[in-house]
Amino acid sequence: MEFNYLCSCCKKRFEIEPHLMVCPDCSNRQEADQPLLGVLEVELHGTADKNFTIDSLLPVEKEYFPSIPVGWTPLWEPLNLRQEWGFDFLYIKDDGANPTSSFKDRASFLVSAFARKHGINDLVLASTGNAGSSMAGIGAAAGQKVVLFLPSKAPAAKLVQALQYGATVYRVQGSYDDAYDLSLAYSRQRGGMNRNTAYNPMTIEGKKTVSLELFQQLQKVPDYVFTATGDGCILSGVYKGFRDLKKLGLIDRIPVVYSVQAENSAALFRAFHRGKFEKIPGTTVADSICVDVPRNGFHALSQLKAHGGRVITVSDEMIIQAQAKLSRSTGLFTEPAGAAAVAGFMKEKENLPKEATVVLLATGNGLKDSSAAATGIRVPENTIGSLNDIM
Ligand SMILES: *Cc1c(COP(=O)(O)O)cnc(C)c1O
Numbered sequence: 545m546e547f548n549y550l551c552s553c554c555k556k557r558f559e560i561e562p563h564l565m566v567c568p569d570c571s572n573r574q575e576a577d578q579p580l581l582g583v584l585e586v587e588l589h590g591t592a593d594k595n596f597t598i599d600s601l602l603p604v605e606k607e608y609f610p611s612i613p614v615g616w617t618p619l620w621e622p623l624n625l626r627q628e629w630g631f632d633f634l635y636i637k638d639d640g641a642n643p644t645s646s647f648k649d650r651a652s653f654l655v656s657a658f659a660r661k662h663g664i665n666d667l668v669l670a671s672t673g674n675a676g677s678s679m680a681g682i683g684a685a686a687g688q689k690v691v692l693f694l695p696s697k698a699p700a701a702k703l704v705q706a707l708q709y710g711a712t713v714y715r716v717q718g719s720y721d722d723a724y725d726l727s728l729a730y731s732r733q734r735g736g737m738n739r740n741t742a743y744n745p746m747t748i749e750g751k752k753t754v755s756l757e758l759f760q761q762l763q764k765v766p767d768y769v770f771t772a773t774g775d776g777c778i779l780s781g782v783y784k785g786f787r788d789l790k791k792l793g794l795i796d797r798i799p800v801v802y803s804v805q806a807e808n809s810a811a812l813f814r815a816f817h818r819g820k821f822e823k824i825p826g827t828t829v830a831d832s833i834c835v836d837v838p839r840n841g842f843h844a845l846s847q848l849k850a851h852g853g854r855v856i857t858v859s860d861e862m863i864i865q866a867q868a869k870l871s872r873s874t875g876l877f878t879e880p881a882g883a884a885a886v887a888g889f890m891k892e893k894e895n896l897p898k899e900a901t902v903v904l905l906a907t908g909n910g911l912k913d914s915s916a917a918a919t920g921i922r923v924p925e926n927t928i929g930s931l932n933d934i935m
Contacts, residue, residue: 545590547603549745552583552843560586560603562662565743577721577823579776579841584745585784592792598756601788603749604657610686614653615753617641619761619903622874629893633901635766636870636886637754640878640909643685644705646832647751647778647907648678652739654750655679656686659737665689666736670716670723672774672832673702674908679739680711691730693723699831699913719825721836741777742840751781752788758903759785765795767900770892772884772907773803773812773855774833776844782905783847801853803844804888806860809834812841816848816855829860829916832881832908858887864920866890867910877910877917 549558551567558564567582574581586603598615599606620636642649652675659667668691669679676692683690690711694703695718706713716723724740731738741747758766765786771778782801789795805813809826815838823836838844848855858866860880867883869890870876878886885904896902910917928934 548587549584550587552585580742580839583843586749608657608661610656610682612643612685614649624873630898635903637905639907644678644681645909646674648674650753651747651750652678652682654746655739656682658746664737667739668731668736669739670727672720673698674832677702677705680706680709684709693727695720695723701912741775748780752785755782755785766799766903768902769799770802770885770889771905772833772881773805774835776838776840779803779844798851803855804884805857806830807857810857812838813855813857830880830884856888862887868920878906879908879910879912880916882906882908
């Protein structure tokens with residue numbers, strides 16, 4: 545397999561090299577508070593049959609991979625929900641089963657390998673929480689140093705995780721968007737490789753592995769994939785995996801992808817319907833998708849338009865209800881962002897054919913933000929001293 549970069553804006557091709565992050569021409573026109581211009585996609589050339597290994601479709605050789613088992617997450621067949629909702633081919637991909645308990649490990653893994661291949665030992669990033677704890681954990685396995693810019697409001701578990709793994713953490717007064725800008729300025733001045741989502745081309749490329757796995761697990765293409773969207777990188781990763789499979793002639797269609805956003809942090813949704821990105825500060829219980837400027841917005845939007853994808857919104861209440869519903873019906877406890885994908889399906893399912901193969905991406909483990917989950921349950925007020933108190 546041969547690989548190069550392709551600019552998602554001007555379609556110019558570049559050789560893959562570690563200091564090229566965005567297209568030098570398109571990024572010159574970058575405006576403040578707008579999605580990235582010149583996001584680079586990895587383009588693959590070669591042939592593969594249906595017994596391909598996922599490693600062989602990645603642009604970094606296996607010898608550079610960190611020794612931590614990322615991916616190959618279980619594909620659940622939730623019997624109770626299948627029966628209740630009447631979808632016999634409903635699946636849930638449990639990416640909370642990754643080593644640091646979120647989907648972000650797919651991106652961090654490839655970034656780590658890419659840095660190692662080029663002798664770079666320092667990684668810098670901004671994160672709402674999961675990307676940071678992920679890079680910290682994978683960096684720990686690879687012996688790399690990680691510097692993380694984290695909004696001060698990030699859930700405690702994600703901060704504790706990053707510090708446990710030994711990252712240097714700067715807590716930022718302000719939003720994820722502020723942290724993003726600080727981390728870019730930091731890596732420009734201090735060097736190292738920046739792992740910011742969409743900015744580092746290996747993030748989208750790493751995230752494509754979910755689609756390659758789905759194809760191998762299902763032995764076919766699903767009809768619908770639901771994923772929560774913040775920056776739009778998972779969305780593009782999902783498309784990239786299926787597009788690679790199509791390019792290799794292993795599948796003949798791309799699934800309909802539903803991007804699910806939180807009602808009060810829905811920049812991609814607004815842009816999808818109005819054609820432009822506006823920075824409107826938002827809030828949602830699903831901190832992982834609380835993003836004012838989706839960094840991969842332009843790229844994600846063009847993928848959605850090209851492949852008949854949809855963008856929908858769900859309220860925080862629907863997210864919290866979907867989280868509890870999923871937990872109680874399946875035993876899978878996912879964080880609010882993961883539950884947003886489930887809520888999106890619950891909202892949309894009347895419009896889908898019951899015989900469709902549907903995959904919901906549960907992108908993070910529920911224990912990552914137990915205080916959000918606590919709003920969807922009743923914690924007993926009274927404590928008991930003996931059984932006499934309740935009998
Ligand atoms: C980051 C994240 C998302 C959203 O991914 P984007 O690439 O930012 O759209 C969804 N769920 C979880 C758990 C995440 O950590």
